[in-house]
Amino acid sequence: MKIVVLADTHMPRMAKKLPDRLLIELADAGAIIHAGDWSSMAVYE
Numbered sequence: 183m184k185i186v187v188l189a190d191t192h193m194p195r196m197a198k199k200l201p202d203r204l205l206i207e208l209a210d211a212g213a214i215i216h217a218g219d220w221s222s223m224a225v226y227e
Contacts, residue, residue: 184210189217 186207191200200208208214 183212185213185215186211187215187217190219191216192219 184207186204188204191197
């Protein structure tokens with residue numbers, strides 16, 4: 183199982199979108215763990 187762990191994305195204040203490479207890795211992850219610093223449900227979704 184592929185697990186992606188990320189944090190400190192600071193969306194949407196500092197970045198407008200997640201990096202392309204990260205989006206590719208998230209697409210086929212079996213689990214995603216975000217350790218904090220998202221500011222709205224839109225970022226979560």
